[in-house]
Amino acid sequence: MTVIQxxxxxxxxxxxxxxxxxxxxxRPLLDDTPDHLLQxxxxxxxxxxxxxxxxxxxxxxxxxxxxxxxxxxxxxHEGFSFERLWQHLMGDRINxxxxxxxxxxxxxxxxxxxxxxxxxxxxxxxxxxxxxxxCRRDPLMAMINRLxxxxxxxxxxxxxxxxxxxxxxxxxxxxxxxxxxxxKIGEVACVNDVVHHIRDGLVTAAAHPIExxxxxxxxxxxxxxxxxxxxxxxxxxxPYVEAVFFRGMPFLxxxxxxxQAQQIAPDISSFKYGALYADPIPSMGAGIxxxxxxxxxFRNLPEELSRWYDSHGRGQVDAHVQICVSFQKSMxxxxxxxxxxxxxxxxxxxxxxxxxxxxxxxxxxxxRLMGCRRVALL
Numbered sequence: 001m002t003v004i005q006x007x008x009x010x011x012x013x014x015x016x017x018x019x020x021x022x023x024x025x026x027r028p029l030l031d032d033t034p035d036h037l038l039q040x041x042x043x044x045x046x047x048x049x050x051x052x053x054x055x056x057x058x059x060x061x062x063x064x065x066x067x068x069x070x071x072x073x074x075x076x077h078e079g080f081s082f083e084r085l086w087q088h089l090m091g092d093r094i095n096x097x098x099x100x101x102x103x104x105x106x107x108x109x110x111x112x113x114x115x116x117x118x119x120x121x122x123x124x125x126x127x128x129x130x131x132x133x134x135c136r137r138d139p140l141m142a143m144i145n146r147l148x149x150x151x152x153x154x155x156x157x158x159x160x161x162x163x164x165x166x167x168x169x170x171x172x173x174x175x176x177x178x179x180x181x182x183x184k185i186g187e188v189a190c191v192n193d194v195v196h197h198i199r200d201g202l203v204t205a206a207a208h209p210i211e212x213x214x215x216x217x218x219x220x221x222x223x224x225x226x227x228x229x230x231x232x233x234x235x236x237x238x239p240y241v242e243a244v245f246f247r248g249m250p251f252l253x254x255x256x257x258x259x260q261a262q263q264i265a266p267d268i269s270s271f272k273y274g275a276l277y278a279d280p281i282p283s284m285g286a287g288i289x290x291x292x293x294x295x296x297x298f299r300n301l302p303e304e305l306s307r308w309y310d311s312h313g314r315g316q317v318d319a320h321v322q323i324c325v326s327f328q329k330s331m332x333x334x335x336x337x338x339x340x341x342x343x344x345x346x347x348x349x350x351x352x353x354x355x356x357x358x359x360x361x362x363x364x365x366x367x368r369l370m371g372c373r374r375v376a377l378l
Contacts, residue, residue, distance in 0.1 A: 019362075175198060210230040
């Protein structure tokens with residue numbers, strides 16, 4: 001077990017006023033130190049490489065796994081071979097189960113414009129048309145649809161979330177890989193540069209449309225059509241931060257699912273199991289999804305960060321735990337960037353109403369961050 005030192009009196013946790021002040025003065029939430037810069041940039045480079053694989057796989061699933069009750073081939077986006085099957089069975093592969101955990105969190109918490117669109121008439125009509133065409137040539141799906149009429153529409157909703165998350169991670173992977181490139185040539189020299197880079201990437205991609213079209217029975221059908229007006233930032237990125245960074249889902253084996261134990265909140269909107277709350281100590285525990293992601297990043301760890309771990313903690317013995325700590329710090333930077341990118345007005349505005357709107361925005365996020373693992377900011 002790795003002991004996480006509590007902050008000393010001289011390292012007091014930032015309170016609400018301090019969090020708001022940092023957000024409103026364009027200072028990073030994470031302390032701007034050389035060690036933090038090294039950890040964040042390198043762990044995001046590793047994460048960017050992992051997200052590249054996650055993105056390709058999720059987009060592949062969206063394009064090939066529509067209404068497959070048993071999608072056993074969903075992880076073979078690079079093509080099937082017995083060698084890849086053996087590697088899959090032996091665990092010598094990227095752990096796409098973590099990507100599915102994130103997708104399930106987004107789908108379950110159901111926030112944002114995409115989820116709202118799932119309840120609209122055009123979406124429901126598209127689902128019924130797809131189901132109708134599939135059932136004509138798929139007796140198994142026809143039988144399942146008769147017995148369980150809610151299965152197919154729910155499956156389409158889930159796959160749509162999978163595809164949208166793949167599009168989101170494609171952008172984030174490119175942002176993180178470019179961040180590492182700029183760091184290596186000296187264009188990123190502090191933590192605030194990291195936040196600015198991610199913020200600018202999010203803002204640049206903000207209005208990118210999120211669209212999804214499938215072909216069924218020789219007919220092209222829009223599931224997320226252009227006229228739905230769904231966009232990258234507000235309809236996927238912000239809901240992702242909400243679902244994965246803040247809410248998350250409790251991991252089997254870490255809390256009791258017994259209702260009498262009352263260890264899980266009955267209201268999922270009050271869940272606090274996201275990445276910003278996570279205690280890094282149990283990382284690599286069996287069945288804990290983030291341990292899979294840490295393993296993936298360990299396989300792609302930059303040399304600079306690997307050397308840094310050699311002289312911190314217990315060296316390579318607890319490298320996975322150290323990656324978890326660094327990763328959490330980097331996710332605070334991503335959250336910081338998302339907050340900055342969604343500010344209602346420029347920080348240098350002199351309009352009192354604009355300044356008040358920014359303060360309200362910062363306060364709302366600051367209040368949520370107060371419950372997070374703020375020790376990671378130090």
